[in-house]
Amino acid sequence: MESKRRLNWFMLAVICPLITGAPPLLSQEEVKPCPTEGLSITGGSFVISHSHGTIVKYSCPEDFYPNFLTRKCLDGSWDPKTKKTAECKKVTCPNPRVFENGEVTPYKDRYYVNDTTNYTCNSDYVFRGSQYRVCKPNGKWSGSTPICGRNSDLCPDPGFPPGSHRTGNMFNIDDKVTYSCDNKLTLIGSKQRVCQEDGQWSGTEPQCYAEFTYDTPEEASQAFGNSLKTNLEIHKQHQEGKLVRLDQNGTLDIYIYVDVSDSIEEKDFTTAKDVIKKLIETISYYQVSPNYEIQMFATEVKEIVNMRNFKAVPAERNLGKISERLDAFSYETKGDRSGTNICQAFKTILESMGIEKINDKNFAQTQHVIIMFTDGDANMGGNPKPKVDEIKHLIADERKLGEYVSDIYIFGVGNDTNLDIDDLVTKRDGEKHFFKLPNLNDVQETFDQMIDEDSSNQLCGLQQNDPDNMRRAFPWLAQIKITRHPAGSNCMGSLVTPTYILTAAHCFRFGDTPEKITITLKKNMGIQAQQYISHPDYNVTAKRHLGIPEFYEFDIALIQLKEPVIMDLNVRPICIPCTKETSGSLKLSDRDGTCKKHKEILMNADIVNAAFKSDLGGKIGNKEIKIKQVSHCAVLFLQRDACVEDAKKALGMTATNAKDIVSDNFLCSGGTEPNTDHIACKGDSGGATFVVPGNRMVQVGIVSWGVKDMCKGSFKPLSVEDSRDYHTNLFSPAIYTFLKEYLGNGRLGTPLSFL
Numbered sequence: 001m002e003s004k005r006r007l008n009w010f011m012l013a014v015i016c017p018l019i020t021g022a023p024p025l026l027s028q029e030e031v032k033p034c035p036t037e038g039l040s041i042t043g044g045s046f047v048i049s050h051s052h053g054t055i056v057k058y059s060c061p062e063d064f065y066p067n068f069l070t071r072k073c074l075d076g077s078w079d080p081k082t083k084k085t086a087e088c089k090k091v092t093c094p095n096p097r098v099f100e101n102g103e104v105t106p107y108k109d110r111y112y113v114n115d116t117t118n119y120t121c122n123s124d125y126v127f128r129g130s131q132y133r134v135c136k137p138n139g140k141w142s143g144s145t146p147i148c149g150r151n152s153d154l155c156p157d158p159g160f161p162p163g164s165h166r167t168g169n170m171f172n173i174d175d176k177v178t179y180s181c182d183n184k185l186t187l188i189g190s191k192q193r194v195c196q197e198d199g200q201w202s203g204t205e206p207q208c209y210a211e212f213t214y215d216t217p218e219e220a221s222q223a224f225g226n227s228l229k230t231n232l233e234i235h236k237q238h239q240e241g242k243l244v245r246l247d248q249n250g251t252l253d254i255y256i257y258v259d260v261s262d263s264i265e266e267k268d269f270t271t272a273k274d275v276i277k278k279l280i281e282t283i284s285y286y287q288v289s290p291n292y293e294i295q296m297f298a299t300e301v302k303e304i305v306n307m308r309n310f311k312a313v314p315a316e317r318n319l320g321k322i323s324e325r326l327d328a329f330s331y332e333t334k335g336d337r338s339g340t341n342i343c344q345a346f347k348t349i350l351e352s353m354g355i356e357k358i359n360d361k362n363f364a365q366t367q368h369v370i371i372m373f374t375d376g377d378a379n380m381g382g383n384p385k386p387k388v389d390e391i392k393h394l395i396a397d398e399r400k401l402g403e404y405v406s407d408i409y410i411f412g413v414g415n416d417t418n419l420d421i422d423d424l425v426t427k428r429d430g431e432k433h434f435f436k437l438p439n440l441n442d443v444q445e446t447f448d449q450m451i452d453e454d455s456s457n458q459l460c461g462l463q464q465n466d467p468d469n470m471r472r473a474f475p476w477l478a479q480i481k482i483t484r485h486p487a488g489s490n491c492m493g494s495l496v497t498p499t500y501i502l503t504a505a506h507c508f509r510f511g512d513t514p515e516k517i518t519i520t521l522k523k524n525m526g527i528q529a530q531q532y533i534s535h536p537d538y539n540v541t542a543k544r545h546l547g548i549p550e551f552y553e554f555d556i557a558l559i560q561l562k563e564p565v566i567m568d569l570n571v572r573p574i575c576i577p578c579t580k581e582t583s584g585s586l587k588l589s590d591r592d593g594t595c596k597k598h599k600e601i602l603m604n605a606d607i608v609n610a611a612f613k614s615d616l617g618g619k620i621g622n623k624e625i626k627i628k629q630v631s632h633c634a635v636l637f638l639q640r641d642a643c644v645e646d647a648k649k650a651l652g653m654t655a656t657n658a659k660d661i662v663s664d665n666f667l668c669s670g671g672t673e674p675n676t677d678h679i680a681c682k683g684d685s686g687g688a689t690f691v692v693p694g695n696r697m698v699q700v701g702i703v704s705w706g707v708k709d710m711c712k713g714s715f716k717p718l719s720v721e722d723s724r725d726y727h728t729n730l731f732s733p734a735i736y737t738f739l740k741e742y743l744g745n746g747r748l749g750t751p752l753s754f755l
């Protein structure tokens with residue numbers, strides 16, 4: 001099959017110039033109908049589709065595969081022509097007995113799904129990889145290639161991936177090893193690897209794929225996530241343990257190309273558009289703001305947005321706009337869909353890059369990433385490989401050899417993906433750039449999992465509504481208990497980095513020691529406080545002489561944890577304004593993501609809808625409030641004023657100027673205008689007052705104190721006219737400075753990048 005496909009491309013390459021723009025090659029394929037008998041499949045089922053030519057599609061139950069995936073009606077007979085009837089065969093994994101210098105048990109002819117193998121080395125050899133592997137339903141072994149090697153050469157023994165043959169047994173500088181796969185299997189990865197100066201093998205470890213082998217979303221999300229992250233962080237580097245940008249001008253250009261040829265049906269077309277949106281969303285979580293080109297291709301290439309416009313036209317630099325364009329791009333308008341012209345797609349990318357090379361003065365510092373989705377069945381336009389090589393040259397001209405130049409990823413979508421497209425992707429040690437997934441839903445799931453499972457990049461403000469696990473809706477919430485005699489206190493807090501919890505300063509009293517603080521994030525997660533740090537200007541008694549018995553300005557504290565917490569779906573930080581992480585959550589580019597812009601987006605009205613979490617008798621719930629802001633509209637202006645004025649009604653307060661009690665360092669909620677709010681109770685102190693622009697949660701305040709205790713007999717009291725709550729304002733400069741000093745400092749854990 002491999003040679004047949006190669007021949008195909010070769011022929012197309014020869015006739016490429018003749019057919020460009022001509023009607024697609026195979027449109028007249030069937031004139032005569034095919035016989036309908038003899039099509040059944042033993043152990044499976046089939047459907048006949050007439051949507052684009054007459055095709056029989058076979059399917060089998062799980063752990064089985066059809067010996068033909070499809071048969072096509074060509075000129076009155078079925079192709080492939082065969083006397084054999086179709087049947088469902090058991091999925092096998094590639095031969096693990098190629099393992100050398102050790103023993104495989106059990107030793108069998110064939111290994112089916114759930115079969116296990118154990119590996120041991122002969123004496124004098126050192127083991128690497130997985131000692132125990134299971135054959136998985138996707139036709140792959142679990143874990144990684146087991147290898148018994150001697151550590152005497154520069155490069156490690158590259159081993160024998162299951163199903164492969166290797167020539168070359170020397171592993172020193174410039175030594176080559178060459179791989180091939182068993183009959184009927186296709187080699188994915190590098191056919192040849194060279195031992196490099198740095199003791200690493202060039203290229204990617206080969207894997208032998210059968211026609212039925214595919215990647216699961218778990219495998220793809222992990223491999224794509226790791227590789228993409230390396231890529232996106234390539235223009236950052238570690239300097240004295242701190243993550244800094246290598247070059248402020250360094251940018252990232254991403255080209256997303258999606259195959260919408262005939263083989264993609266209408267329902268898949270909608271999914272394809274969703275996949276693009278999901279991919280852009282996924283990338284936005286990596287704290288980068290790339291430039292995009294997005295195109296759909298079949299016989300021709302149809303533009304959604306091109307790179308030059310994205311960079312040069314401010315109105316085009318808008319991810320919302322891309323979404324709209326995608327929605328407007330309909331199945332009907334996608335032009336001639338009968339061809340799959342991968343060559344033309346790469347030609348278009350080459351042209352776009354050529355334009356950038358001339359127009360973008362930072363081209364040499366730009367990281368180029370190409371992400372393509374296709375079934376790989378190029379039926380016109382010729383072999384894309386020369387275009388891919390031209391792209392590499394175009395960029396390589398600008399660089400010193402050996403640096404990262406560009407990355408090409410291809411998602412082969414569909415069971416009959418042509419595995420030859422693996423030839424086009426980037427090959428790099430420890431990375432994977434080609435993925436074969438059975439359908440677009442699995443591609444989408446891949447991106448979902450990247451977002452969910454990427455614990456290391458600590459995306460802030462993420463939430464999930466999972467009825468079986470309420471915690472996921474507020475994974476940053478910390479419940480804090482301070483033990484004292486006779487009476488301790490309870491507070492709320494919010495996880496803001498892996499090592500810091502933000503809360504109110506008034507939760508602590510003189511003499512409280514870290515051992516007296518109990519913090520609960522998720523159940524059974526033991527975490528300990530190292531110390532707590534209150535704002536240096538917090539002083540409850542500072543204004544007693546003015547008739548303010550308790551003064552709560554700068555009511556903010558950080559609890560530093562002994563060990564950083566490990567993030568997962570139940571434990572993640574909330575977003576803090578004026579940080580780059582929050583710019584990412586607001587989908588702002590580096591250029592647009594200023595502190596001022598954050599305030600405009602988050603506090604964008606005279607009355608801002610916000611909320612905080614409360615323990616409503618053993619169950620965590622929302623309390624909803626409206627923050628009253630200073631307004632230039634006369635009536636609303638009074639709302640913040642009235643809110644602040646009521647501070648004078650607090651118990652024991654004799655101060656005459658409300659602004660002495662409540663400065664601009666507070667946000668104000670409560671009262672009955674324009675609606676009633678929920679009122680905070682004692683245990684709510686220190687909790688995050690948050691807003692949810694889009695789907696990420698951003699903290700704007702800290703619950704501090706209130707005028708009236710409304711909580712007798714109710715966990716969730718409603719406000720009366722003069723019951724007001726005050727929240728420490730995270731946008732206030734004195735608060736920002738405090739947060740930045742501790743959270744933006746690289747000495748400890750993973751710091752936030754303050755703007």
Ligand SMILES: *[C@@H]1O[C@H](CO)[C@@H](O)[C@H](O)[C@H]1NC(C)=O
Nearest residue numbers: 062063064112113114115137
């Ligand atoms: C393999 O194991 C899984 C989990 O135990 C089971 O659900 C599945 O049916 C097994 N498949 C085969 C072919 O034995």
Ligand SMILES: *[C@@H]1O[C@H](CO)[C@@H](O)[C@H](O)[C@H]1NC(C)=O
Nearest residue numbers: 105106116117118119131132
């Ligand atoms: C293979 O290894 C597993 C786990 O180490 C062990 O439980 C099992 O007994 C071993 N099987 C054989 C056949 O040696």
Ligand SMILES: *[C@@H]1O[C@H](CO)[C@@H](O)[C@H](O)[C@H]1NC(C)=O
Nearest residue numbers: 246247248249250361362365
């Ligand atoms: C970055 O861009 C600015 C303005 O475009 C230019 O002045 C500066 O020299 C560039 N820096 C580098 C390292 O290329």
Ligand SMILES: *[C@@H]1O[C@H](CO)[C@@H](O)[C@H](O)[C@H]1NC(C)=O
Nearest residue numbers: 057059060064414415438439
């Ligand atoms: C692809 O294969 C998977 C697993 O065998 C099967 O569930 C799916 O229906 C197939 N998809 C198509 C489009 O044939």
Ligand SMILES: *[C@@H]1O[C@H](CO)[C@@H](O)[C@H](O)[C@H]1NC(C)=O
Nearest residue numbers: 538539540541542543544545
């Ligand atoms: C708090 O303010 C009062 C009144 O100004 C002052 O006497 C006291 O020393 C202050 N306490 C601290 C810890 O700064």
